[in-house]
Amino acid sequence: MGLLENKVAVVTGASSGLGRAIAIRYAAEGARVVLADVRDAPIEGGEATQAAIERAGGIAISVPTDVSRWDEVDRLVAIAVERYDRLDVMVNNAAIYTSTNLVETSQTQWEQVVQVNLTGMFNGCKRAVQQMLTQEPADEVRGRIVNISSQHGMVASPGDFPYGVTKGGTVQLTRQVAVDHARDLIVCNAVAPGKIVTGKPGAANDPRALEYSHQRTPWPRLGRPEDVAGAALFLASPLASFVTGINLMVDGGWMAG
Template structure:
């Protein structure tokens, strides 16, 4: 049997990058996947995540969602439950960055990054738990929250002050939810990717930045979205029921060096 057979999963930021890979992996493992994003066209180009999943015969639902807007998040979870009857898994993945240090960061940039990367995760987690606590548990678990943090929630994010601060907040948010809602049957973990090669434009794929990342990563290659999707599959499955409150590093050994 597939690891997520008949599970209902929401993935935010599912149109591109890590969210896209996670949604596709979940669908391949039997989940019905809700693609929550403000856009549907992938930054990598090509077919949409919805098209790729439906082409395999799996089930997906695209719901336009701005995670920085409570009403949008509320409507997305309501649409999920109306269509599928429950919510088993939510992956909080959608995030933005500015590539600015403290002095370079405008108030507007700070507010926007925190609104998406931290408040958005709060909104999605809160609305998910509101649904999950009223559900019947399956193998002791009523629901699972998986937060995509970053190695830059553990160490500084050079030259990107609001991003690093927001990711550090996500790590603590994960611990809080895991402890506060364990008795409710809610499992909450985070995944902290290291350097993952995606189609994301900008400084992330600058050749000098890539060379630096290669020099810091003990494993002889940089990461791919599928590496993160594998970790997200594990944490979403029944294999990880006694694993809660952790920030799982998926970084090729960067943080161990």
């Protein structure tokens, strides 16, 4: 029996990177996973997440979703419940970035990042809570929400002003949902990755940025998507039944240094 046997989990931003790793891990632990993204092909290349899960014997469906739009998130959760009868875990992972500082960031860039990273998180949390309030508790919990924040929600994100601000908002949003809905038996936590090496293009994989991250990270290697997936699994499982409102650092000791 896996930790998420027969649970129903929605994962946004599931085609690539952290979302892909979380979805694959959840499926391996027995969850029926609903994959939400604006694209199907992984940024890092290779087979689609649904195909990878099914090849390993897991269960998954894909629902094209722009998390910045309430109607699409509403439809996403409705499809998950129609197919599998309930929603046990909502993972709000979808995010974008601009690699621009304050003066370089255009109004359009600011609005786009806020719409996806923060409004998308609001949409996912609100729609999940709406559904979970209608459900009978299982193991004393009606449902669990896992938001993907960042160490840059705790400290500044050099050179990426919109991203850092929205990740700071994610941390506070997580606390609000956790406190407001604890009496409803809804658990809400965040995972805050440090430097995780993924296939995404741009400044994140610049050799100088990677060297700086190595210098700042006490652990002798940088993070992998599977490290974040393990933390997201813990927070989605019965192992974390008295854990709510936290921002769990997965950073190799960066923030402790």
